[in-house]
Amino acid sequence: MTPAPTPRQLFVAFFQVAISGFGGTLPFARRMLVDKRAWLTPDDFTETLSLCQSLPGPNIVNMSIVVGARSAGALGSLCAFAGLVGAPVLIIITMGALYSRFSDVPQVRGALLGLGAAASGLLAATAVRTAEPLLRSRWKVAAPFVIAGFVGIVVLGAPLPYVLLALAPLSIAVSWWWKRRA
C-alpha cells in the first residue's frame, strides 16, 4: 500500500475517472484506485463497493466519499466528490443550455429522437444485466420482488417511495431468512 493520498491527489484522481467514464465510471475507478495508484487492494475495492451498493446514491459517488473519508476525513471526501462531479456538471449544464436554445431546430429534434431511443435501449440492457446474477443465484426469492417492483411502478402507477416502503421490509426479511437457511 502506498501512503494515504492527500485531498489534492484525491481531487485529481476522481477528476480523471469522471472525464474518462462514459455510461459507466466503475471500471475506470477500479483501474485508477487499484491498478494505477494502489490506494486500495483488490479486496478493499470489492469490500468498499459492496458498502457503496448498499447505500443510496450512485456507487461511484459513494466511493468518492468513502475513499476520501478514509484517507483525509471530511476534506478528503469533499475533494474527491468535487473532482468527480465538477466537470460532468459543467458539461451537462452547457448541454442543457444548448438544448433550451436549439431544441426547435429540426436536425436537433431528430438527433435527440435517435439518441433517446438508443439511450432507452441501453438502460433495458442494463436492467437485464443487473438482474442476471441475482436471478441466477437465488431466483426463487429474488424474482417475486423484481416483478413486484416493476408492477408497482408500471402497472399500478404507484409512487416509487411507497412501492419501496411496501416491498423493502418483506424483501429484507426474506433475504435474512434465505441467508440463515443457506
Next chain:
Amino acid sequence: MVEAAGVKSGDTLLALAAQFGGLSLIAFGGANALIPEIRHQSVDVHRWMTDQDFAALYAIAQACPGPNFLVSTLVGWKAAGLAGALVATAAMCGPSCLLTFWVAKAWDRYRETEWRAAVGGGLAPVTVGFVFASAFVLVRAADANWRLAAVSLLSAALAYFTKLNPVWWLLGAGAIGAFGVFGR
C-alpha cells in the same frame, strides 16, 4: 422553447429541493431506478416539461460523461435555469453523501454483520425491478415509431452482447437522427 434561466420563483427551487432531496435517500443503485418517479414529478405534477423533453434530457445525460444522477441536473436546468440545476444537483447528492460519509466512519465495526448482507440482498431485487420499470417508461416515451423501436432494440442488443463503449452508438443514433430519419 422559452429560456427558463433566472425567471422562476423560489417555489420552483423549493419544489426541486424537496423532490430530489427526498429521492436522494432512496436512490439505491443511483438515479436509474428513479426515472419513473422523476418523470412523473417533472411532467405530470409540476409540468416543467413534456414527455418528449424528458426523454431528450435523459438521452443527453446518457451521452455525457459522469455519474447517472446528472439527469436531475438537467431537470433542474429545464425547470429553473442555472439555480435550478445547482439546487437539483445538491439535493440529489447531499443527503446520500452525508449518509455515506457517516456510515463510512462507522463501517469497520459492522464489516461482516449478517444484517448488512440481508439489507443489501433484500434491496437488490426491488431495485432491479425499478430499473426495469425505468427502462420501460423511457422506451415508451422514446419509441414513437417502428424505426425508433428498432434503434432501441439494436442499442439493447449491442449493450448486451458486446463490450463496445456505448457512447459510439449513442452518438451514431443521434447523427442518423439529425437527417430526419426518425421524424422531427
